[in-house]
Amino acid sequence: MTSLPASAAPCSCACSCEPSETEMFARLDEVISEYREKPGGLIPALQTAQSVFGYLPETVIRRIAEGFGKTVSEVAGVVTFYSFFTLHPRGKYLVRVCLGTACYVRGGKDVLDAFKKKLQIEVGETTPDRQFSLEVGRCFGACGMAPVVMVNDTVYQRVKPARVGEMVNQIVAGAVVAASEKEHT
Amino acid sequence: MLNVTVNTQKIQVPEGSTILQAARQMGVSIPTLCNLEKREAIGACRVCLVEVEGARILQAACSTPVHEGMVVRTHSAQARAARRQVVEMLLSEHDGNCPTCDRSGDCELRALAEEMGVSQVPFEGMRAKPHIDDSTPALVRDNSKCIKCRRCVTVCSEVQGVGALFPQGRGFQTVIGPAFTRDLAEVACVQCGQCAAVCPVGAIVEKSCIPQVWKAIENPHLHVVVQTAPAIRAALGECFGYEPGTRVTGKMAAALRRLGFDGVFDTNFTADLTILEEGTELLTRLKTALVDKQPVALPMFTSCSPGWINFAEFYFPQFLPNISTCKSPQQMFGAVAKSYYAQKIGRKPEEIVVVSVMPCTAKKFEAQRPEMESHGVRDVDYVLTTRELAKMIKEAGIDFRALPDEPMDAPLGLSSGAADIFANTGGVMEAALRTAYEIVTGRELPVANLHVSAIAGLAGVKEAALTITGTKPEWNFLEGVELKVAVSHGLGNTRRLLEHIKAHGSPYHFIEVMTCPGGCIGGGGQPRFTDDAVRLKRIGAIYSEDESKKMRKSHENPDVQKLYTEFLGKPLGEKSHHLLHTKYAHKAK
Known part of the structure; x- marks a missing residue:
């Protein structure tokens, strides 16, 4: 999903529409009580929270900080340290271009530039139609296939800058599972 | 081993x-x-x-x-070369405008570069995008000077239990600051300035009032008076090459006079006044509980330390009714100077400017609290830290070490030894006990040399108990009562104490809280660098200042007695209520 639904009323139908804010916060409280006592539980709690909300808004970070007995500055510090976490809503498709060492030397930077040009956005930004967000990855553990690009959970290997335009068209046409579809299953 | x-x-x-x-x-x-x-x-x-x-x-x-x-x-050659390269790299990112930096005199990075003989920086590093956070009245953060050492993070979260600062972001882009790159005024920062006290460079400093103070002094239409907190006299000397723990009370008064202040007064005077007001308030609360059997907020907490007040307002609102309604001695001084003293010298309150010298940055915030005024006139106009006063003395070309010892001026300059010890952790409590015990029993506090040793020193939370016997008739409801007191310093210790009280209740009647480790002698505005050895030396100096006086109990101060007979009436009276007392409010985090 790309943004918080305006309505706070719980979804009572059995359809596949997005969960309401109330439902998401109820899930968040479950996540907090599941992880709060576990050593190193903050990171998995943040990961789960991000998958529920699509990003980590300030209200969620505050709730997690309170639940974990940590300061907001510390939790925000952890969130901003890891490139996986985002404070802003992301697009339907999150494009992460790896710039780890192997990908970098095999042209990851050129691939990134091609995405910037095609999508007309900078790293960390989302297209105005909320379709694509662009991020830099720091190694996905697939160095043998460098340069690697991940779009949501789909890995693209040995990406050539010239292929980026075609890739984007394929993604829009359904080659990748969209974020909102994945989270609700 | x-x-x-x-x-x-x-x-x-x-x-x-x-x-x-x-x-x-x-x-x-x-x-x-x-x-x-x-x-x-x-x-x-x-x-x-x-x-x-x-x-x-x-x-x-x-x-x-x-x-x-x-x-x-x-x-070894290898170690020295590596350390030097680290310093060179730090310098390459650091906004090194040393001559205009507040810390040029005591910057640890500059001193280290000099010690290592760094004569040029061979790297041309990227520089952080400058952001100046001057959102609070107390502190200024400049991230282009920050070397990301994280001392401030450690002191804010571990020592003070506040955690307003944390590294945000990653790598070169890391900013040490509040969440979501907010400014300090937008988060639950208590403005104690312990971050500024440990910062090795000029990335966090107090917000200076020096220009405003010069302007006031040089305005012939204004009558500018100065008050110095008890802790200044035990630390100011360090800025002029004296060993920590050297008492410079007389030289300090002489320097202030030479700076051009029209009245050289003492926050100690209103520390004595605080004891009378706060002691009476405690006895009144005890009477309400024990005689009238009415619900009343006990234990009572001291209210002198503005960082503690901020802390309670942010984090422990349930204890706000327990905090003494007494303004701090700084604010009481301002209120008395602009009413009683103004009348005495025949000047309008608005023609009087009150300058404070405080060991504290939170005092700058306190002076600006909207309620700290009477009839639209601010109690205190400008607050200088100990460090700022030293700078003014140097700027004025005063040879501090050559100054004679001079006394403070009357009528707001006389104080007891009980007022001196307000600077030390445990001191406000001891001062209060010296007076309260004597009011209730007519006898002197029965401890050696008037010191309650159980609540002195650097242990984080201290407690003492004292059984009251032989009371005067009007206080006989206290006969046989075991008065229990606690003292905490450093807000991390205070947080632990308050959490304990929340969970298990309080056996105490009265609790002293000081924001900074060691009390005001270790305040965020004191000369750098303060460690436990320095704290103990300053604490020792304050106790010897107390012991050097004949008058060691606040209620014996004749000028405070005169203030009551000529002007205030009685403690907690109508005038006191208006001028010397205040209220607190829950602040959202």
């Missing part, structure tokens, strides 16, 4: 010691810009690299534990 060789010397050190501790034990100095006494090694600055025999690479002395038979070379 472990056998270690540092350079050519062999020594034995306790297991678990770090190389840095071992070296210090034998008087070898290894530079560090991030290490903090009694705190786990931060290991961020990398300035303490040393050579360890058998190790593949240089080791950070602060975070490497020694092992049996370890051979360390602290100042």
Whole structure:
């Protein structure tokens, strides 16, 4: 999903529409009580929270900080340290271009530039139609296939800058599972 | 014990010691810009690299534990070259406008570069995008000077239990600051300034009032009076080369007179006044509880320390009714100067300017609280830290060490020894006990040399109990009561005490809280660098100042007595209520 639904009323139908804010916060409280006592539980709690909300808004970070007995500055510090976490809503498709060492030397930077040009956005930004967000990855553990690009959970290997335009068209046409579809299953 | 060789010397050190501790034990100095006494090694600055025999690479002395038979070379050519390169790299990112920096006089990075003989910076590093946060009245943050050592983070979260600061972001883009790159005024920062006290460079400093104070002094239409907090006299000398713990009360008064203040007065005077108001308030609360059997907020907490007030307003609103309604001595002084003193000298309150010299940055915030005024006239106009006063003295070309000892002016300059000890952790409580016990029993507090030793010193939370016997008739409801008191300093200790009280209730009647470790002598506005050795020396100086006086109890102060007979009436009276008392409110985090 790309943004918080305006309505706070719980979804009572059995359809596949997005969960309401109330439902998401109820899930968040479950996540907090599941992880709060576990050593190193903050990171998995943040990961789960991000998958529920699509990003980590300030209200969620505050709730997690309170639940974990940590300061907001510390939790925000952890969130901003890891490139996986985002404070802003992301697009339907999150494009992460790896710039780890192997990908970098095999042209990851050129691939990134091609995405910037095609999508007309900078790293960390989302297209105005909320379709694509662009991020830099720091190694996905697939160095043998460098340069690697991940779009949501789909890995693209040995990406050539010239292929980026075609890739984007394929993604829009359904080659990748969209974020909102994945989270609700 | 472990056998270690540092350079050519062999020594034995306790297991678990770090190389840095071992070296210090034998008087070898290894530079560090991030290490903090009694705190786990931060290991961020990398300035303490040393050579360890058998190790593949240089080791950070602060975070490497020694092992049996370890051979360390602290100042080998390789270690010196590496440390120098670390400093050069820090300098390459650092906004090094030293001549215009507040810290040019006591910057640890500048001193280290000089010590290492760094004459040029061979790297052209990227510089952080400058952002100046001057959102609070107390502090200014400049991230282009920050070297990301994280001392402020450690002190804010571990020592003060506040946690307003944390590294945000990653790598070169890291900013040490509040969440979501907010400014300090937008978060639950108590403005105690302990961050500014430990910062090795000029990245966090107090917001200066020096220009405004000069302007007021130089305005012939204004009558500018100055008050100095008890803690200044035990620390100001450090800015002029005196050993920590040197008392400079007389020279300080002489310097203030030469700076051009029209009245050289003492916050100590209103510390004595505070004891009368706050002591009466405590006895009144006890009477309400014990005689009238009415619900009343006990234990009562002291209210002198503005960082503590902020802390309670942010984090422990349930205890706000327990905090004494007394304004702090700083604010009482302003209120008295602009009413009683103004009348005495025939000046309008608005023609009087009150300047405070405080060991504290939160006092700058306190002076600006909207309620700290009477009839639209601010109680206190400008607050200088101890460090700022030293700068003014230097700027005025005053040879501080050559000054004679001079007294404070009347009528707001006379004080008891009980007022002096407001500077130390446990001091406000001891001062209150000296007076309250004597009011209730007619006899002197029955402890050696008037010191309640159980609540003195640097333990984090201290307590004492005192059984009251032989009461005067009007206080006989206190006969046989065991008065229980507690003292905490450092907000981390205070948080633990309050959490304990929340969970288990309080056996105490009265609790003293001081924001900073050691009390005001360790305040965020004091000369750098304050460690426990310095704290103890300043504490000792304050106790000897107290003991040097004949008058050691607040209620004996004749000028305070005169203030009541001529002007205020009685403690907690109508005028006191209006001028000397205040209220608190819950602040959202």
